[in-house]
Amino acid sequence: MQDASAQMAILQFMLSRLPTTAVPTSIHCDHLIEAYQSAESDVAQALVTNREIFDFLQSAAEKYGVEFWKPGSGIIHQIVLENYAAPGTLMLGTDSHTPNAGGLGMLAIGVGGADAVDAMANIPWELKAPKVLGVRLTGRLNGWASPKDIILNLAGKLTVRGGTGHIIEYFGPGTDTLSCTGMGTICNMGAEVGATTSVFPYNSGMARYLAATRRAHIAAAADQAAGFLRPDEPVIAAPEKHYDQVIELDLDRLEPHINGPFTPDFSRPLSTMKTLIKEQGWPEDVSVGLIGSCTNSSYEDMTRAASIARQAAAKGIHAKSQFLVTPGSEQVRATIARDGLTGDLETIGATVLANACGPCIGQWKRTDGDHATRGEERPDLGPNAIVSSFNRNFRARNDGNAQTMNFLASPEIVTAMALSGRLSFNPVTDTLLDADGKPFKLDPPCGQELPDATAGFDEGRTVYRPIVQDPTEANLAANDVPIKVDPKSQRLQILEPFPAWNGGELEDLRILVKVAGKCTTDHISAAGQWLKYKGHLENIAHNTLIGALNADTGKVNSALNTVTGELGTIPEVGMAYRAAGIPWLVIADHNYGEGSAREHAAMQPRYLGCQLILTKSFARIHETNLKKQGVLPLTFRDEQDYDRLTGDGTMTVSTQGVADLRPGCPVYLQVTQTRPDGSQERFQIETKHTMSEDQIEWFKHGSALNLIASLTN
Numbered sequence: 001m002q003d004a005s006a007q008m009a010i011l012q013f014m015l016s017r018l019p020t021t022a023v024p025t026s027i028h029c030d031h032l033i034e035a036y037q038s039a040e041s042d043v044a045q046a047l048v049t050n051r052e053i054f055d056f057l058q059s060a061a062e063k064y065g066v067e068f069w070k071p072g073s074g075i076i077h078q079i080v081l082e083n084y085a086a087p088g089t090l091m092l093g094t095d096s097h098t099p100n101a102g103g104l105g106m107l108a109i110g111v112g113g114a115d116a117v118d119a120m121a122n123i124p125w126e127l128k129a130p131k132v133l134g135v136r137l138t139g140r141l142n143g144w145a146s147p148k149d150i151i152l153n154l155a156g157k158l159t160v161r162g163g164t165g166h167i168i169e170y171f172g173p174g175t176d177t178l179s180c181t182g183m184g185t186i187c188n189m190g191a192e193v194g195a196t197t198s199v200f201p202y203n204s205g206m207a208r209y210l211a212a213t214r215r216a217h218i219a220a221a222a223d224q225a226a227g228f229l230r231p232d233e234p235v236i237a238a239p240e241k242h243y244d245q246v247i248e249l250d251l252d253r254l255e256p257h258i259n260g261p262f263t264p265d266f267s268r269p270l271s272t273m274k275t276l277i278k279e280q281g282w283p284e285d286v287s288v289g290l291i292g293s294c295t296n297s298s299y300e301d302m303t304r305a306a307s308i309a310r311q312a313a314a315k316g317i318h319a320k321s322q323f324l325v326t327p328g329s330e331q332v333r334a335t336i337a338r339d340g341l342t343g344d345l346e347t348i349g350a351t352v353l354a355n356a357c358g359p360c361i362g363q364w365k366r367t368d369g370d371h372a373t374r375g376e377e378r379p380d381l382g383p384n385a386i387v388s389s390f391n392r393n394f395r396a397r398n399d400g401n402a403q404t405m406n407f408l409a410s411p412e413i414v415t416a417m418a419l420s421g422r423l424s425f426n427p428v429t430d431t432l433l434d435a436d437g438k439p440f441k442l443d444p445p446c447g448q449e450l451p452d453a454t455a456g457f458d459e460g461r462t463v464y465r466p467i468v469q470d471p472t473e474a475n476l477a478a479n480d481v482p483i484k485v486d487p488k489s490q491r492l493q494i495l496e497p498f499p500a501w502n503g504g505e506l507e508d509l510r511i512l513v514k515v516a517g518k519c520t521t522d523h524i525s526a527a528g529q530w531l532k533y534k535g536h537l538e539n540i541a542h543n544t545l546i547g548a549l550n551a552d553t554g555k556v557n558s559a560l561n562t563v564t565g566e567l568g569t570i571p572e573v574g575m576a577y578r579a580a581g582i583p584w585l586v587i588a589d590h591n592y593g594e595g596s597a598r599e600h601a602a603m604q605p606r607y608l609g610c611q612l613i614l615t616k617s618f619a620r621i622h623e624t625n626l627k628k629q630g631v632l633p634l635t636f637r638d639e640q641d642y643d644r645l646t647g648d649g650t651m652t653v654s655t656q657g658v659a660d661l662r663p664g665c666p667v668y669l670q671v672t673q674t675r676p677d678g679s680q681e682r683f684q685i686e687t688k689h690t691m692s693e694d695q696i697e698w699f700k701h702g703s704a705l706n707l708i709a710s711l712t713n
């Protein structure tokens with residue numbers, strides 16, 4: 001888990017009352033460090049700004065036998081590749097780029113915090129069986145083409161939705177020509193096409209990487225089981241019979257690519273960029289070049305970028321753009337420093353930032369313009385172009401400025417562009433001017449997959465090694481570490497278990513809001529400025545459903561308080577109902593809760609007193625999340641009944657069938673409508689549910705974690 005998503009996951013896990021996590025777990029402090037001046041000072045500042053979060057996560061890690069990687073130790077996916085990933089194993093990670101570990105032959109899947117809690121608490125984890133998309137690689141990369149270009153090219157072919165519901169499995173002779181970290185880069189960005197995960201077959205590149213990262217014994221075990229870790233012969237002979245879809249890619253012919261701006265699937269060969277810049281009116285200048293992140297911060301990446309930097313230094317030139325480097329881990333930082341690569345990059349003007357996400361996740365105080373404050377309009381810059389070796393380039397993601405055009409490329413192309421300062425620069429065909437004004441061409445990058453075997457990787461500063469607990473229950477019971485949460489904290493709040501079901505029908509529910517149209521998890525629990533409250537359920541509940549459109553008033557974020565008769569915001573009315581102990585429901589349209597696995601979208605309504613959600617249909621993951629939190633998800637038997645209901649304050653709803661809730665049996669809603677003259681009309685609506693026997697137990701106990709806690713004690 002990374003530090004942003006781990007907060008609520010740990011708070012929930014605490015409710016299980018388990019002494020230790022059911023599977024090996026680690027926490028990585030990487031998202032909360034803002035890039036500003038230098039690695040040292042930025043980490044020091046983050047320790048001040050986020051001390052309560054880090055203290056909480058560390059104390060929880062110590063209590064539950066979780067490995068804790070401090071701020072500055074590195075980015076979760078790079079550390080996982082270096083330490084935990086192993087061929088043929090399964091991992092869940094609370095971050096969408098978890099599939100990075102597919103570069104080591106692991107099935108690594110990005111999930112929400114609720115799924116991580118399932119794994120940690122030994123609750124069955126569910127996934128709709130994905131299809132398999134086979135990508136056959138032939139040939140060998142050459143010249144300026146790199147592993148990054150494989151996925152930049154595929155992103156263009158598949159688009160941001162093309163991998164949805166699929167595992168991407170790479171196969172074919174080209175897979176054996178790639179380094180382990182190169183394969184990691186490709187799997188990492190499978191998230192950009194929506195894939196469940198991506199994976200490479202076990203090969204010699206993985207064995208070399210395992211040996212270099214002190215895990216030769218895992219390579220030996222994988223060698224023994226290699227037949228299980230690669231596609232079978234019949235699959236290779238006739239892939240179209242075995243995969244749901246097959247894409248062919250010839251690495252011999254692959255050109256360097258550059259994707260963007262604003263979406264990672266806006267893809268093209270670099271050679272076409274000049275024309276496109278003119279056509280689109282994009283800026284000619286590159287204001288900042290950024291290399292690193294979890295996608296492209298391997299030793300090999302840095303050697304290729306440094307080989308370009310050395311050529312430039314020999315000609316006496318510096319980067320024309322600001323040039324920033326984020327190493328993926330302390331091990332990478334220390335090794336590239338020892339081997340002179342950091343020096344090569346600094347010679348042309350690079351600034352090395354902390355081993356953390358930094359600008360990739362918008363934790364970036366830009367200093368290349370007069371307006372250096374992140375998130376503010378930057379009129380001095382206006383539309384400007386940055387080029388990064390990162391994976392994601394949604395509008396405003398990096399610096400909060402909607403006018404910044406962010407392009408994605410390999411580290412070596414970013415380095416070349418930073419040297420030229422031009423977005424149209426193509427090092428394959430174009431020249432730079434040396435210190436004397438003479439043109440010269442850069443040679444293609446020359447990389448080194450791994451450090452020299454005798455020197456190996458330098459693990460770096462010991463302060464950044466994880467705090468390792470002996471995860472035996474006896475040890476943990478003896479070492480009953482208190483979890484640090486300040487009761488006055490605005491960012492963290494210990495969770496109270498949700499109340500158990502009282503055994504009867506749900507009576508006299510108010511309709512908090514009848515939602516019209518799309519209602520995603522972003523509408524239910526917005527991100528942005530609210531992210532700082534991810535560990536504080538009460539505070540973040542103030543954003544509940546603020547994006548929802550009220551079908552009765554036609555306004556976003558409006559609800560009628562049926563006690564006062566006044567209109568308020570949805571969270572205001574929800575809070576008032578909670579304070580008064582008034583239970584309520586939400587009525588919604590199709591695919592309610594689509595978007596993400598964000599558990600807050602289920603926890604917040606539950607916290608405010610929501611007992612059931614009635615929709616035309618649910619997004620599957622959100623429906624499960626509601627069940628886990630003890631909210632009853634119901635769908636109309638007849639969709640037309642949506643039109644019979646209103647949240648205008650005239651209706652209350654009671655259930656019939658909940659007291660005897662069973663799989664497959666309907667639940668009836670008795671609706672009472674009060675007319676202006678005080679008379680009442682009653683009618684009944686039939687609804688369906690998808691609760692299994694196990695899920696009904698969650699509901700009875702108030703939540704899945706309450707059930708686990710009852711079994712623990």
Ligand code: F3S
Pocket residue numbers: 030031075076077095097293294295356357360361391392
């Ligand atoms: Fe961090 Fe960016 Fe990767 S936020 S985990 S470096 S995608």
